[in-house]
Amino acid sequence: MKKRVYRVRMQYIFEGVFEVVAKSREEARQKVIQNCGLVLAWNIRSTLPDEEVNWAFSTHPDVRTGRITVQEEQTE
Template sequence: MAKYRVQTQLVFKGYFDVEADSVSEAESNVIEQCGLVLGGNIHSILPDEDVDWSFPSHPETEIKSIQKIKD
Protein backbone atom coordinates (compact mmCIF):
# COMPACT_ATOMS: atom_id res chain seq x y z
CA MET A 1 0.00 0.00 0.00
CA ALA A 2 1.33 3.46 -0.91
CA LYS A 3 0.85 6.77 0.88
CA TYR A 4 -0.25 9.90 -1.01
CA ARG A 5 -0.43 13.58 -0.15
CA VAL A 6 -3.57 15.08 -1.67
CA GLN A 7 -3.40 18.90 -1.80
CA THR A 8 -6.99 19.99 -1.30
CA GLN A 9 -8.97 23.21 -1.00
CA LEU A 10 -12.34 23.29 0.72
CA VAL A 11 -14.20 26.19 -0.83
CA PHE A 12 -17.27 27.86 0.61
CA LYS A 13 -18.89 30.06 -2.03
CA GLY A 14 -21.54 32.51 -0.98
CA TYR A 15 -22.00 36.21 -0.42
CA PHE A 16 -21.98 38.96 2.16
CA ASP A 17 -24.46 41.82 1.79
CA VAL A 18 -22.81 44.85 3.42
CA GLU A 19 -23.69 48.50 3.75
CA ALA A 20 -20.83 50.76 2.70
CA ASP A 21 -20.16 54.12 1.07
CA SER A 22 -18.16 52.61 -1.83
CA VAL A 23 -17.15 49.38 -3.52
CA SER A 24 -13.68 49.57 -1.96
CA GLU A 25 -15.16 50.05 1.53
CA ALA A 26 -17.49 47.07 1.01
CA GLU A 27 -14.54 44.94 -0.11
CA SER A 28 -12.28 45.97 2.77
CA ASN A 29 -15.10 45.46 5.31
CA VAL A 30 -15.56 41.86 4.16
CA ILE A 31 -11.81 41.13 3.98
CA GLU A 32 -11.09 42.67 7.39
CA GLN A 33 -14.30 42.06 9.34
CA CYS A 34 -15.84 38.79 8.13
CA GLY A 35 -14.59 35.21 8.17
CA LEU A 36 -14.88 31.59 9.12
CA VAL A 37 -12.90 29.43 11.53
CA LEU A 38 -12.97 25.63 11.28
CA GLY A 39 -15.15 24.30 14.05
CA GLY A 40 -16.86 27.67 14.35
CA ASN A 41 -19.39 29.69 12.44
CA ILE A 42 -19.35 32.31 9.72
CA HIS A 43 -18.97 35.54 11.61
CA SER A 44 -18.60 39.28 11.27
CA ILE A 45 -17.69 42.02 13.71
CA LEU A 46 -19.70 44.51 11.64
CA PRO A 47 -22.97 45.68 13.23
CA ASP A 48 -25.85 43.26 12.53
CA GLU A 49 -27.78 45.91 10.62
CA ASP A 50 -24.81 46.42 8.24
CA VAL A 51 -24.21 42.81 7.17
CA ASP A 52 -26.02 39.62 6.14
CA TRP A 53 -24.69 36.53 4.42
CA SER A 54 -25.59 33.29 2.70
CA PHE A 55 -23.21 30.34 2.49
CA PRO A 56 -23.84 26.60 2.19
CA SER A 57 -22.98 24.46 5.22
CA HIS A 58 -20.80 22.11 3.13
CA PRO A 59 -17.85 23.25 1.01
CA GLU A 60 -16.90 22.25 -2.50
CA THR A 61 -13.84 19.96 -2.50
CA GLU A 62 -11.18 20.88 -5.05
CA ILE A 63 -8.19 18.54 -5.53
CA LYS A 64 -5.13 20.57 -6.54
CA SER A 65 -2.49 17.83 -6.80
CA ILE A 66 -1.65 14.31 -5.67
CA GLN A 67 1.89 13.18 -4.87
CA LYS A 68 3.08 9.73 -3.93
CA ILE A 69 5.10 10.19 -0.73
CA LYS A 70 5.73 6.63 0.49
CA ASP A 71 5.39 2.99 -0.60
Protein backbone atom coordinates in the same frame (compact mmCIF):
# COMPACT_ATOMS: atom_id res chain seq x y z
CA MET B 1 2.68 -5.49 3.54
CA LYS B 2 4.14 -2.07 2.88
CA LYS B 3 1.98 1.00 3.32
CA ARG B 4 2.69 4.43 1.95
CA VAL B 5 1.97 7.91 3.18
CA TYR B 6 0.16 9.91 0.53
CA ARG B 7 -0.20 13.68 0.35
CA VAL B 8 -3.55 14.58 -1.20
CA ARG B 9 -4.06 18.20 -2.23
CA MET B 10 -7.60 19.40 -1.59
CA GLN B 11 -9.65 22.53 -2.17
CA TYR B 12 -12.81 23.29 -0.26
CA ILE B 13 -14.55 26.14 -2.00
CA PHE B 14 -17.25 28.03 -0.13
CA GLU B 15 -19.05 30.57 -2.24
CA GLY B 16 -21.50 33.14 -1.04
CA VAL B 17 -22.06 36.80 -0.31
CA PHE B 18 -21.69 39.26 2.51
CA GLU B 19 -24.17 42.13 2.46
CA VAL B 20 -22.72 45.15 4.27
CA VAL B 21 -23.88 48.69 4.95
CA ALA B 22 -21.36 51.11 3.41
CA LYS B 23 -21.10 54.50 1.70
CA SER B 24 -19.26 53.16 -1.37
CA ARG B 25 -18.13 49.97 -3.12
CA GLU B 26 -14.61 50.48 -1.82
CA GLU B 27 -15.81 50.89 1.76
CA ALA B 28 -17.93 47.74 1.39
CA ARG B 29 -14.93 45.86 -0.02
CA GLN B 30 -12.67 47.01 2.83
CA LYS B 31 -15.25 46.12 5.49
CA VAL B 32 -15.53 42.57 4.16
CA ILE B 33 -11.76 42.11 3.77
CA GLN B 34 -11.05 43.42 7.27
CA ASN B 35 -14.05 42.12 9.22
CA CYS B 36 -15.51 39.01 7.59
CA GLY B 37 -14.29 35.50 6.90
CA LEU B 38 -14.54 31.79 7.47
CA VAL B 39 -12.98 29.84 10.31
CA LEU B 40 -12.56 26.11 9.64
CA ALA B 41 -14.54 23.89 12.01
CA TRP B 42 -16.25 26.95 13.39
CA ASN B 43 -18.47 29.24 11.34
CA ILE B 44 -18.83 32.14 8.97
CA ARG B 45 -17.79 35.14 11.03
CA SER B 46 -17.93 38.91 11.06
CA THR B 47 -16.75 41.45 13.59
CA LEU B 48 -19.21 44.01 12.22
CA PRO B 49 -22.41 44.76 14.18
CA ASP B 50 -25.37 42.57 13.16
CA GLU B 51 -27.24 45.55 11.73
CA GLU B 52 -24.35 46.21 9.31
CA VAL B 53 -23.83 42.73 7.87
CA ASN B 54 -25.73 39.71 6.61
CA TRP B 55 -24.30 36.65 4.92
CA ALA B 56 -25.50 33.80 2.71
CA PHE B 57 -23.12 30.87 2.21
CA SER B 58 -23.76 27.24 1.48
CA THR B 59 -22.50 25.05 4.30
CA HIS B 60 -21.57 22.38 1.75
CA PRO B 61 -18.43 23.36 -0.16
CA ASP B 62 -17.43 22.37 -3.65
CA VAL B 63 -14.73 19.75 -2.95
CA ARG B 64 -11.90 19.28 -5.44
CA THR B 65 -9.12 16.72 -5.23
CA GLY B 66 -5.76 17.73 -6.65
CA ARG B 67 -2.49 15.95 -7.19
CA ILE B 68 -1.70 12.90 -5.05
CA THR B 69 1.96 12.18 -4.30
CA VAL B 70 3.74 9.46 -2.32
CA GLN B 71 5.62 10.95 0.64
CA GLU B 72 7.28 7.87 2.12
CA GLU B 73 6.93 4.14 2.48
CA GLN B 74 6.24 2.49 5.81
CA THR B 75 6.68 -1.11 6.84
CA GLU B 76 4.53 -2.92 9.37
